Amino acid sequence: MKSALIIGSQGTIGTALVDHLQGAYLVTEINQSNCSYQEEELEAYASKFAETVGFDLIICCIGALHNERIAPEKRLRDLKADVLQEYFRINVVLPALCLRYFAPRLKKQDQASVYISLSAMVGSIGENALGGWYGYRSSKAGLNMLLKTASRELRHSHRNSAILAVHPGTTKGDLSLPYAGRVDPKKYYSPKQTAERIVSIAKSVTAQDSGKFLNWDGREIAW
Numbered sequence: 358m359k360s361a362l363i364i365g366s367q368g369t370i371g372t373a374l375v376d377h378l379q380g381a382y383l384v385t386e387i388n389q390s391n392c393s394y395q396e397e398e399l400e401a402y403a404s405k406f407a408e409t410v411g412f413d414l415i416i417c418c419i420g421a422l423h424n425e426r427i428a429p430e431k432r433l434r435d436l437k438a439d440v441l442q443e444y445f446r447i448n449v450v451l452p453a454l455c456l457r458y459f460a461p462r463l464k465k466q467d468q469a470s471v472y473i474s475l476s477a478m479v480g481s482i483g484e485n486a487l488g489g490w491y492g493y494r495s496s497k498a499g500l501n502m503l504l505k506t507a508s509r510e511l512r513h514s515h516r517n518s519a520i521l522a523v524h525p526g527t528t529k530g531d532l533s534l535p536y537a538g539r540v541d542p543k544k545y546y547s548p549k550q551t552a553e554r555i556v557s558i559a560k561s562v563t564a565q566d567s568g569k570f571l572n573w574d575g576r577e578i579a580w
């Protein structure tokens with residue numbers, strides 16, 4: 358049976374991914390209830406999975422747009438150092454540590470093994486028409502660069518693996534709820550739809566796609 362690792366498995370999309378994959382994959386979950394996401398703990402967790410076993414699919418869902426300490430900034434004068442640090446800690450540092458410890462656990466095999474980190478369309482510098490959301494946008498852009506850079510390194514050690522940044526689409530749940538009124542209902546997706554689309558991307562890509570930033574429908578997004 359194929360094996361999948363879902364990191365951030367307690368959130369809206371993480372939970373839907375676990376539900377969708379169960380049965381077809383042997384699913385391992387990492388979340389704040391079983392892991393502190395501290396470096397030592399991630400390292401210990403990763404070392405449990407011998408390199409020879411490995412994962413066919415790893416999806417990191419960690420990310421935040423708002424919580425009790427952060428909210429999207431509208432203007433330059435809203436920028437605050439502690440808020441920016443929190444955006445970068447959750448959207449860049451934690452996914453980077455997961456990448457560091459778990460990407461080497463992708464299976465080395467003929468069939469592509471895939472690492473997806475959930476990014477966001479608003480992290481695209483090329484498609485930033487509206488402005489605003491400084492911390493979230495720039496942290497997701499930082500995440501994208503980490504993924505692209507890792508894709509370059511792993512093409513040597515993991516020739517048949519793909520490392521991808523994926524925009525999941527605006528998905529009904531806590532993260533998007535405060536902005537739901539502004540979303541076109543036709544473009545506001547259920548967690549189930551989103552999970553199916555992410556897994557469909559994972560099944561369709563090859564190592565040649567490694568280092569891409571993909572929309573939920575497979576379209577390439579400008580960096």
Ligand SMILES: NC(=O)c1ccc[n+]([C@@H]2O[C@H](COP(=O)([O-])OP(=O)(O)OC[C@H]3O[C@@H](n4cnc5c(N)ncnc54)[C@H](OP(=O)(O)O)[C@@H]3O)[C@@H](O)[C@H]2O)c1
Pocket residue numbers: 364365366367368369370371387388389390394418419420421422447451475476477478524525526527528529530531532533
């Ligand atoms: N929902 C959308 O419309 C949408 C749109 C574009 C991009 N995205 C991206 O897709 C990903 C998943 O979104 P979602 O809707 O499932 O969000 P969510 O329900 O808020 O889940 C986010 C996950 O991030 C982890 N997390 C959040 N704050 C954390 C913190 N302070 N420390 C450690 N872990 C933390 C949590 O992991 P645990 O499971 O360990 O608790 C949680 O499961 C995020 O990266 C988000 O930026 C979502």
